[in-house]
Amino acid sequence: MNLDKDQQYLQGLKKGDRRTIENLYAQFSRQIQLLIEKNNGDAEDAKDIFQEGLMAIYDLANKKDFQLTCPFGALLYRICRNKWIDKIREKNKRQEVRLSEDLRSIGEETKDVLTLAEEAQQQSSIQAQRQTAFLQLSDLCQQLLNFVKKGIPAKDIVDQLELNNVNTYYRRKNACMGRWKSLVVA
Numbered sequence: 064m065n066l067d068k069d070q071q072y073l074q075g076l077k078k079g080d081r082r083t084i085e086n087l088y089a090q091f092s093r094q095i096q097l098l099i100e101k102n103n104g105d106a107e108d109a110k111d112i113f114q115e116g117l118m119a120i121y122d123l124a125n126k127k128d129f130q131l132t133c134p135f136g137a138l139l140y141r142i143c144r145n146k147w148i149d150k151i152r153e154k155n156k157r158q159e160v161r162l163s164e165d166l167r168s169i170g171e172e173t174k175d176v177l178t179l180a181e182e183a184q185q186q187s188s189i190q191a192q193r194q195t196a197f198l199q200l201s202d203l204c205q206q207l208l209n210f211v212k213k214g215i216p217a218k219d220i221v222d223q224l225e226l227n228n229v230n231t232y233y234r235r236k237n238a239c240m241g242r243w244k245s246l247v248v249a
Contacts, residue, residue, distance in 0.1 A: 069135040076117065077124045087117065091136055095143045102147060112150070116143040196246035204239035211236060 075083025095116065096109035104112075119142045123129050131138070197205065203224065210220045221232050 069131055072135045073120070073124045073131060076121050084117070087139075088113075091139055094136070094140065098140070098144060099147055103151070104147065108147070108150070112143050112147050115146050119146070192247050193243075196243055199246050200239060200243055203235070204242065207232075207235055207239055208243070 072083060072087060074080075076087070092109070092113050095113045096106060099109035099112055100106070116139050120135075120139060197208070200208070207220065207224060210223065215223075217229050217232050220226070221229055224232075226232050226235065
């Protein structure tokens with residue numbers, strides 16, 4: 064262990080000496096980049112981690128009782144490695160949270176789709192029941208209810224169906240509606 068060189072790195076880092084920092088980059092940045100890239104990172108990640116590692120050593124060096132007990136490069140490597148592991152864990156947690164949110168959202172959407180499908184099926188079934196019941200009505204009732212559905216005025220319906228008068232129309236209409244409802248419920 065070259066303590067003199069390592070101590071020079073520490074002192075230069077503490078003072079913010081530009082030449083020392085450039086030497087640190089030249090000597091150790093490639094090693095950190097290889098570490099990061101080998102573990103699913105890229106060059107940008109490596110630059111960030113390297114800088115964070117230097118800042119961590121700077122903070123350590125400024126502590127009163129700090130003693131360098133290993134080579135500078137080994138300390139930097141260990142710090143950068145630990146910082147990268149922390150970043151990966153943080154990234155994985157965010158992905159897990161995002162994934163669980165996505166799954167919950169998909170679950171809610173699926174639930175909504177299933178509810179809509181059930182409602183549509185129920186409506187379709189009701190429509191089929193109404194249609195079947197409607198076809199069981201007499202021809203006169205079917206014609207009368209179709210005219211009512213189209214919004215044709217009562218007087219015109221009386222004329223087209225040759226009913227006696229408007230009162231007969233209303234009695235027939237009520238009787239046809241009652242019969243239709245009883246067939247739908249049955």
